[in-house]
Amino acid sequence: MNTIIRTDGLTKHYGRVHALDGLDLSVDEGQVHGFLGPNGAGKSTTIRILLGLARKTGGSATVFGQDPWHDAVQIHRRVAYVPGDVSVWPNLSGGEAIDFLARLRGARTKDTAYRTERERLTTAFQFDPRKKGRAYSKGNRQKVALIAAFAVPADLYILDEPTSGLDPLMEVVFRDEVQRIRRGGATVLLSSHILSEVELLCDRVSIIRAGRIVESGTLQELRHLTRTEVSFEAADASALAGIPGAHDGTLDDGRARFTVDSDDIPSVLPVLAQRSVAGLRIEPPSLEELFLRHYGDDLAALRAAEDAGSTGGGTRASRRAAIKES
Structure with missing residues (x-):
């Protein structure tokens, strides 16, 4: 099986802050791979490096066997990306924004096949493409990126908190689309902190903590650990x-x-x-239990700090330090 994404000892430093500290990640062809961790664990930094939007400090990272920093143009031709916080052009309609994003990925937006697929997706996501971008809520801005990504076939889909702002019904539509592209042979890297979403969709899961992968495997393999x-x-x-x-x-x-x-x-x-x-x-243990196996101490420290704050014990700085030290 071909490896689509691979990082070895990947590091990214912002001054004294080590956002990534020796990250080892492997995503094989045809997988939906969950990339799991709380905010600040290093998920988005990893994705920025894989997309060639940030330069690594050390280690190695490849996508389709190519260097994302030097070969970003070739890689982007085969990749669809959905961020967790989408901005749209205020004076373009939603439909115009979707078509523009699709053209950037080489789609012929006048072709019948593309128009049919875009119409199917706008109906499924209950999206009105006639409104201007400035009128869209966060959820509707998210739909622009999702429809643009799913309307044009890609070899690799990198989804960074893709359901942020979506209601539960639209989350079901999203899961259906991920299953569809998986059946078509695409590879998906799904970065999320929504445990139920990862558990339903992913073949393999990697849990990231403090810029390192602390567990990786299928859910069945990880369940043997608890x-x-x-x-x-x-x-x-x-x-x-x-x-x-x-x-x-x-x-x-x-x-x-x-x-x-x-x-x-x-x-x-x-x-x-x-x-x-x-x-x-x-x-069997849920993904939440597997996750808390690595982050339960952080939760305990947070609760202790909150308790100290409610009783007047310690300053805000000391409570933050207690959480950091844990």
Whole structure:
């Protein structure tokens, strides 16, 4: 399988700030690859380097085997890009802006095939292309970029928080379009902090923290790194006794619950079968749980700082320092 995007030891420094600090990322052809992390983790900086909009400080980055800084023109002919905060020309209509963006990518906007596809997308996204850009809300500006990207076929789609400003119905339309281009053989790098979106769409996920990839793999592979929750109907806590590898056992509303290392599930099931448990449920770890495995300490530090602030403890600067040190 061809590797479409590859970075090795990629760094980007802004003075003393290390936005990227040895990032290793690999995206194979035909994948929808989730690029997951909170704001400030380095996602957008990585994308700017991949698009040739920023120059790396060190390491290497290639797109289609080419250097994005020196070969940006050739790369952009094969790439569709949607940013998370779209600006449009105030005096152009939405339709004119879409056509202009499409022409920049080589589309013949008078061709019937393009016009048909643009019409299909404007209907699907419930978008009025007749209004001027200055009249559009954030969500409608986002639709301009999405329609322009999906209306013209590309080998690689780089989507940076693409559903920002969209309502839930339009998010469903977006997911349908990503599935369509994947079936057509395109590669997608989807940068997002919306865990449910990544979980529904992506073949592989890379989690970025402080400018480095801390986990990468399929959801199934990553789930082996944490525990699965098991529950069944029970009258009292004694039902949890003697289950091999069980952790965090509790009894709540007539159900016994415990967690077990995902790799140990096959050894636990025969024990439960011997006990003839009823109402058995096995819930693999969600992407949110995998994410919090790396960012849970940040959340705890933030809550502690907020608690200190609400009780008057510490200055704003000291609370920020506590979060940073975590």
